[in-house]
Amino acid sequence: MANETITRAHLSNSVYQEVGLSRNESTNLVESVLDEIAAALARGEMVKISSFGSFAVRKKQERVGRNPKTGEEVPIASRQVLVFRPSHVLKDRVNNYLTKFRVKLTKKRGASGPLQKSARIVPSAHTRNQRGLS
């Protein structure tokens, strides 16, 4: 639990099981859904998926940044960034389930630096006692 990575393959498998289409066509449908969302965002449109969340494009002004290593000032050009706002339904579902089962998401630092997530389940009171922890 809680350490699997879902990919396009999983999504197309769900589509395959939901409707009687070929695997190939299911894969294409997943791709075209993602592509339609990306295209709308590229046009500057907001994309709202009810009970999931909304994606919006935000314009960032040009600003002066700094190379953290050298302290050198570098201009950061104005750009557009994507923000995802999860819907309340998604937030509640994620929070309720994980809080209930006390799934612990721990931060691990990978070799290359960026934070990676792995998860483990907090041992029950029983196992903690056995280990003399609690």
Add this chain to the structure above:
Amino acid sequence: MTKSELILRIAALNPHLYHRDVERIVTAIFDTMTEALERGDRVELRGFGAFSVKYRESRVGRNPRTGSNVVVEEKYVPFFKTGKDLRDRLNNFVKK
């Protein structure tokens, strides 16, 4: 664009499919992602972005209106990081 508009577009691209099947397909995609996040799993869609769940520790917050201290319980929040290709696409860089 809303979910129903997305369904209409996908339906227009696939005239051989029934509208209600397209609806089921789009719903199945987002349901699968929701269920994964619910379990704490990560959803990684190369080129598009990745959804993950972040843990937020409990903290003492403040009621901005009254200034009184309030305990904010620990929580898990869904998070999205934009993929490189999509980020470039938003800034009109053409993919090589």
